[in-house]
Amino acid sequence: xxxxxxxxxxxxxxxxxxxxxxxxxxxxxxxxxxxxxxxxxxxxxxxxxxxxxxxxxxxxxxxxxxxxxxxxxxxxxxxxxxxxxxxxxxxxxxxxxxxxxxxxxxxxxxxxxxxxxxxxxxxxxxxxxxxxxxxxxxxxxxxxxxxxxxxxxxxxxxxxxxxxxxxxxxxxxxxxxxxxxxxxxxxxxxxxxxxxxxxxxxxxxxxxxxxxxxxxxxxxxxxxxxxxxxxxxxxxxxxxxxxxxxxxxxxxxxxxxxxxxxxxxxxxxxxxxxxxxxxxxxxxxxxxxxxxxxxxxxxxxxxxxxxxxxxxxxxxxxxxxxxxxxxxxxxxxxxxxxxxxxxxxxxxxxxxxxxxxxxxxxxxxxxxxxxxxxxxxxxxxxxxxxxxxxxxxxxxxxxxxxxxxxxxxxxxxxxxxxxxxxxxxxxxxxxxxxxxxxxxxxxxxxxxxxxxxxxxxxxxxxxxxxxxxxxxxxxxxxxxx
Amino acid sequence: xxxxxxxxxxxxxxxxxxxxxxxxxxxxxxxxxxxxxxxxxxxxxxxxxxxxxxxxxxxxxxxxxxxxxxxxxxxxxxxxxxxxxxxxxxxxxxxxxxxxxxxxxxxxxxxxxxxxxxxxxxxxxxxxxxxxxxxxxxxxxxxxxxxxxxxxxxxxxxxxxxxxxxxxxxxxxxxxxxxxxxxxxxxxxxxxxxxxxxxxxxxxxxxxxxxxxxxxxxxxxxxxxxxxxxxxxxxxxxxxxxxxxxxxxxxxxxxxxxxxxxxxxxxxxxxxxxxxxxxxxxxxxxxxxxxxxxxxxxxxxxxxxxxxxxx
Numbered sequence: 001x002x003x004x005x006x007x008x009x010x011x012x013x014x015x016x017x018x019x020x021x022x023x024x025x026x027x028x029x030x031x032x033x034x035x036x037x038x039x040x041x042x043x044x045x046x047x048x049x050x051x052x053x054x055x056x057x058x059x060x061x062x063x064x065x066x067x068x069x070x071x072x073x074x075x076x077x078x079x080x081x082x083x084x085x086x087x088x089x090x091x092x093x094x095x096x097x098x099x100x101x102x103x104x105x106x107x108x109x110x111x112x113x114x115x116x117x118x119x120x121x122x123x124x125x126x127x128x129x130x131x132x133x134x135x136x137x138x139x140x141x142x143x144x145x146x147x148x149x150x151x152x153x154x155x156x157x158x159x160x161x162x163x164x165x166x167x168x169x170x171x172x173x174x175x176x177x178x179x180x181x182x183x184x185x186x187x188x189x190x191x192x193x194x195x196x197x198x199x200x201x202x203x204x205x206x207x208x209x210x211x212x213x214x215x216x217x218x219x220x221x222x223x224x225x226x227x228x229x230x231x232x233x234x235x236x237x238x239x240x241x242x243x244x245x246x247x248x249x250x251x252x253x254x255x256x257x258x259x260x261x262x263x264x265x266x267x268x269x270x271x272x273x274x275x276x277x278x279x280x281x282x283x284x285x286x287x288x289x290x291x292x293x294x295x296x297x298x299x300x301x302x303x304x305x306x307x308x309x310x311x312x313x314x315x316x317x318x319x320x321x322x323x324x325x326x327x328x329x330x331x332x333x334x335x336x337x338x339x340x341x342x343x344x345x346x347x348x349x350x351x352x353x354x355x356x357x358x359x360x361x362x363x364x365x366x367x368x369x370x371x372x373x374x375x376x377x378x379x380x381x382x383x384x385x386x387x388x389x390x391x392x393x394x395x396x397x398x399x400x401x402x403x404x405x406x407x408x409x410x411x412x413x414x415x416x417x418x419x420x421x422x423x424x425x426x427x428x429x430x431x432x433x434x435x436x437x438x439x440x441x442x443x444x445x446x447x448x449x450x451x452x453x454x455x456x457x458x459x460x461x462x463x464x465x466x467x468x469x470x471x472x473x474x475x476x477x478x479x480x481x
Numbered sequence: 482x483x484x485x486x487x488x489x490x491x492x493x494x495x496x497x498x499x500x501x502x503x504x505x506x507x508x509x510x511x512x513x514x515x516x517x518x519x520x521x522x523x524x525x526x527x528x529x530x531x532x533x534x535x536x537x538x539x540x541x542x543x544x545x546x547x548x549x550x551x552x553x554x555x556x557x558x559x560x561x562x563x564x565x566x567x568x569x570x571x572x573x574x575x576x577x578x579x580x581x582x583x584x585x586x587x588x589x590x591x592x593x594x595x596x597x598x599x600x601x602x603x604x605x606x607x608x609x610x611x612x613x614x615x616x617x618x619x620x621x622x623x624x625x626x627x628x629x630x631x632x633x634x635x636x637x638x639x640x641x642x643x644x645x646x647x648x649x650x651x652x653x654x655x656x657x658x659x660x661x662x663x664x665x666x667x668x669x670x671x672x673x674x675x676x677x678x679x680x681x682x683x684x685x686x687x688x689x690x691x692x693x694x695x696x697x698x699x700x701x702x703x704x705x706x707x708x709x710x711x712x713x714x715x716x717x718x719x720x721x722x723x724x725x726x727x728x729x730x731x732x733x734x735x736x737x738x739x740x741x742x743x744x745x746x747x748x749x750x751x752x753x754x755x756x757x758x759x760x761x762x763x764x765x766x767x768x769x770x771x772x773x774x775x776x777x778x779x780x781x782x783x784x785x786x787x788x789x790x791x792x
Contacts, residue, residue: 112732117752120534147533289623289642296624438533449733456645458736467738470555474749477758478532 072366078138136365143441154186167380187358197348199309217346242300243290253352313354314395446471525760546761567719569655582670602664614728673707713777
């Protein structure tokens with residue numbers, strides 16, 4: 001009898017659990033409906049916010065920084081590293097307080113399209129997401145900016161976000177063109193990213209007899225000279241470059257046509273030049289066989305490094321090179337800590353650019369007034385941008401501020417007393433990004449990855465190319481060989 | 482008589498409860514496993530992927546996905562990689578496990594602290610595979626401690642680039658799999674060995690058999706069903722090898738894609754949201770695993786029959 005009771009009890013609990021499951025689902029359905037209602041409400045709120053934003057934009061002169069009452073509480077910013085986060089925290093964190101919002105950074109690394117895939121998924125479910133879970137702001141790189149600016153998911157920074165045309169005029173034209181589709185600008189950036197070659201002054205003095213940027217540049221001004229210097233470095237016991245992909249951008253940014261023609265992948269001649277050059281450098285021992293961003297690569301930039309120089313962009317000086325150059329990362333950033341002060345920069349053998357980060361507002365955001373203020377502060381406000389350059393040596397996207405610094409007696413201690421802003425004031429205006437495609441990041445990575453086997457000597461060139469296409473087509477099934 | 486009838490009734494009642502108790506399993510299985518599986522079959526016949534923010538398909542493509550799988554030669558290559566890395570790991574693993582199991586169960590050796598050691602050898606299996614491969618990645622990197630050690634001892638002139646050589650990469654994957662699984666296998670084999678009648682061992686010893694003879698003539702033949710079981714479960718596990726090589730080579734299967742397993746290939750398609758190709762590949766894997774499972778059932782059934790005949 002007792003057993004019977006136990007059995008029944010057990011069975012009952014189980015069915016109860018099952019029913020509870022159903023009940024749960026029912027409840028969920030209920031709440032889902034509730035959510036929908038809430039969302040409708042919010043959508044209306046959102047519209048209101050949009051209107052409020054518009055009104056604000058209209059009445060901006062009087063009331064530029066006031067917070068809309070209907071503004072969402074959480075601003076989600078999608079990005080791939082903490083560079084923007086640190087800029088935001090240093091120069092715009094007060095905006096969150098003024099607007100009463102909480103800023104939440106969603107950081108997913110760029111590699112293997114992880115950032116894009118994650119962002120795509122978030123954007124596609126944007127409509128269904130709760131107000132606090134929606135993407136409000138996302139950052140894009142030059143390598144795939146067009147993919148997003150062409151879509152409906154990015155908002156017009158003038159019409160939708162509320163920046164005035166006059167706010168944007170001070171920016172470098174190329175930074176605007178790259179995110180402009182049919183005359184509509186859909187993103188804005190705080191930096192211009194002219195490419196450079198950062199070299200070790202001490203090694204330059206020892207091997208080339210001078211560390212003066214102009215004279216070093218003379219010895220590196222074209223690839224023949226560059227190769228000759230590489231030979232000298234080898235003889236003196238140094239490496240010219242650290243890794244296989246160091247010089248990649250100087251070639252890939254000087255391609256004659258975009259990566260993709262229609263749906264066909266076009267392997268530009270210039271990229272094959274990179275392949276051949278890197279193979280030679282590897283065989284001759286001109287490089288230290290590392291890869292971009294690998295720990296060994298970072299170590300090569302430090303006090304124990306035996307590498308003459310690194311191809312970088314202006315953002316790399318502060319964001320990467322400075323940190324890597326210190327002997328004591330926690331210590332003071334000053335001469336005496338590691339090789340602080342031992343680097344200098346020159347234009348290198350071929351003009352190019354590398355990267356750059358654009359801020360885009362996502363469709364469906366309920367924080368337009370905050371986004372407007374943040375964009376204004378970080379990408380249009382001359383005073384802030386000048387300060388960013390002075391603090392971080394980054395090359396900011398404001399022509400008059402940069403001209404002012406270039407003409408001033410500003411020097412970078414990290415670069416051994418060089419005014420590198422002056423060096424790039426001209427180059428930044430001439431950057432040509434017309435050969436970009438939606439696929440640059442994935443294809444660049446695939447090519448670098450596949451060619452590594454060739455450089456290492458594991459496979460021949462044909463097999464490496466075969467592997468490149470394989471990897472590229474896995475990433476982008478719509479493309480053809 | 483009356484009593485028996487009563488019992489019968491009660492048993493019938495038990496049957497009913499049995500079915501009721503099985504419902505939750507079948508329900509969850511149907512919803513979370515069977516339906517998704519059937520839809521995988523269905524979608525494997527479609528061209529269906531995300532091109533950035535744009536959805537392409539689903540467009541019915543017949544067998545195109547399957548043809549592409551074979552035509553590119555990828556499927557066979559990665560199946561080969563998987564098999565090679567599994568073999569490299571399985572052979573030493575089974576050898577070590579057999580030795581350990583034989584020692585631990587040997588009635589004459591009477592090792593002390595077997596309980597302790599059984600726990601210790603099982604330990605590596607408790608570490609997350611990804612953490613384990615991160616550790617190995619750091620240990621065996623071009624500038625890592627292992628290379629420093631080898632250089633320091635004067636065994637090498639310059640660092641050995643483990644992950645740039647096929648043997649190095651595959652070897653590391655195999656080594657990790659051995660370390661992670663030999664304890665598990667040893668414990669399974671031990672259970673098998675303890676199931677063998679000790680009388681047989683004693684009889685053999687009385688007849689003057691050497692330990693090796695005991696092992697090869699008595700332990701091994703009687704262990705065969707368990708060995709087959711271990712081998713096939715390991716093979717099925719090996720087919721699904723993913724986390725170790727994925728993390729070790731950063732998903733690239735370097736060098737020259739020689740350490741790319743079937744699962745990593747599947748992951749490549751899934752990660753890039755190519756649902757059609759991923760579906761086709763999953764279906765192929767399903768049949769492969771299914772075939773192996775049937776093999777295990779048949780071999781186990783045969784083992785049982787043989788046992789009965791002997792009795």
